[in-house]
Amino acid sequence: MHYSDYLKLDTILTAQFPESDAQQLPAHDEMLFIVIHQAYELWFKQLLHEVGSVNEIMQKPALNDNSPELQTVVHRLSRCGTILKLLVHQIDIMETMTPMDFLDFRDMLRPASGFQSVQFKLLEAKLGLKYEQRYGQEYYISQLRTAEIDKVKEGERQISLLQLVNDWLERMPFFDARENWEGFIALRMEEGVPVYWTTYRDCYRKSLADVESAQAEAFDKVFFTDDASRQLSAKAARAALFIMLYRGYPILQLPFQLLNNLLEIDEQLSTWRYRHMNMVHRVIGARIGTGGSTGKDYLKSALDKHYIFKEIAQLTSFLIERRKLPELSGVMERKLGFHP
Ligand code: HEM
Numbered sequence: 001m002h003y004s005d006y007l008k009l010d011t012i013l014t015a016q017f018p019e020s021d022a023q024q025l026p027a028h029d030e031m032l033f034i035v036i037h038q039a040y041e042l043w044f045k046q047l048l049h050e051v052g053s054v055n056e057i058m059q060k061p062a063l064n065d066n067s068p069e070l071q072t073v074v075h076r077l078s079r080c081g082t083i084l085k086l087l088v089h090q091i092d093i094m095e096t097m098t099p100m101d102f103l104d105f106r107d108m109l110r111p112a113s114g115f116q117s118v119q120f121k122l123l124e125a126k127l128g129l130k131y132e133q134r135y136g137q138e139y140y141i142s143q144l145r146t147a148e149i150d151k152v153k154e155g156e157r158q159i160s161l162l163q164l165v166n167d168w169l170e171r172m173p174f175f176d177a178r179e180n181w182e183g184f185i186a187l188r189m190e191e192g193v194p195v196y197w198t199t200y201r202d203c204y205r206k207s208l209a210d211v212e213s214a215q216a217e218a219f220d221k222v223f224f225t226d227d228a229s230r231q232l233s234a235k236a237a238r239a240a241l242f243i244m245l246y247r248g249y250p251i252l253q254l255p256f257q258l259l260n261n262l263l264e265i266d267e268q269l270s271t272w273r274y275r276h277m278n279m280v281h282r283v284i285g286a287r288i289g290t291g292g293s294t295g296k297d298y299l300k301s302a303l304d305k306h307y308i309f310k311e312i313a314q315l316t317s318f319l320i321e322r323r324k325l326p327e328l329s330g331v332m333e334r335k336l337g338f339h340p
Pocket of ligand 1: 036040041094102113115116117283288289294295296303
């Protein structure tokens with residue numbers, strides 16, 4: 001096997017065709033513009049590969065938390081976070097192109113725009129951005145070809161990582177009455193939830209300052225009420241909070257890393273959106289985008305609205321100090337350790 005055959009370099013390295021060359025109006029920076037976008041698309045492909053494989057593992061009817069599978073999920077999600085950091089940094093290179101350099105060829109590529117990146121929209125969908133939560137629903141696919149729209153719509157129909165995480169959290173065994181964990185506080189029920197949570201709610205309420213009293217109601221909404229407009233069920237939200245509270249116990253370390261990786265992905269994606277938006281402002285000011293959107297205004301709204309794992313991030317509002325946590329029974333402590 002030869003290096004260039006294996007990597008299909010003949011195909012990749014002969015895929016840069018500056019429009020300015022074709023029109024014989026030389027614009028030096030168009031090559032950079034093309035290479036950067038192609039590099040992004042390659043990394044989007046890798047991200048889809050990673051997230052796709054994670055979703056496949058998480059879809060198994062019984063993902064075994066004690067098997068290497070969960071470790072694989074955590075590892076691949078962590079890789080996604082690292083790739084996204086690189087994608088944020090690539091904006092530095094794009095910003096070496098000045099607004100005047102861009103104007104040399106900008107009109108030649110109209111109406112092409114990153115807005116037409118099918119892989120980007122698929123990535124958002126695979127992670128869990130639902131159509132209902134999208135900003136600009138009326139035109140986010142307006143610039144795509146019919147086959148591309150079908151692809152995006154198919155991606156939106158498939159079960160997303162966020163839904164799979166919700167299902168996995170719901171399966172967390174520690175509060176499952178079917179397990180016969182004698183003496184464990186959670187087995188008694190109160191107000192339809194294990195008594196642990198009514199105890200925790202009391203501790204949480206005591207921790208609130210007067211001006212924060214509305215949080216008590218928010219707590220009940222998130223952890224005691226199922227609401228179709230939310231992405232996490234009350235049961236899943238309780239499990240995620242439990243993982244955050246007791247992440248020091250061996251059994252909860254991987255689950256905690258999984259949740260943390262989701263927050264890292266969201267943070268990096270939004271950092272990318274923010275940097276991209278500022279770069280756009282610097283390069284085109286208040287002009288509309290080549291894709292026909294309002295440009296910076298569209299990007300700002302997408303930035304604000306498109307946090308995918310925000311319901312997980314919001315759970316930190318409901319944490320309390322370690323020393324004030326309800327005491328766990330000995331049985332429970334043993335369950336959370338490595339020894340049975
Ligand atoms: C000079 C450089 C760039 C400019 C001026 C620019 C401009 C814009 C504008 C104005 C939009 C809004 C849609 C529209 O009306 O076109 C947009 C969207 C987008 N651009 Fe860029 N862009 C640049 C570089 C890049 C690069 C390097 C990428 C990497 C793939 C990229 C990916 C995207 C994506 C994915 C969207 C859709 C974002 C969303 O829907 O939230 N852009 N861009």
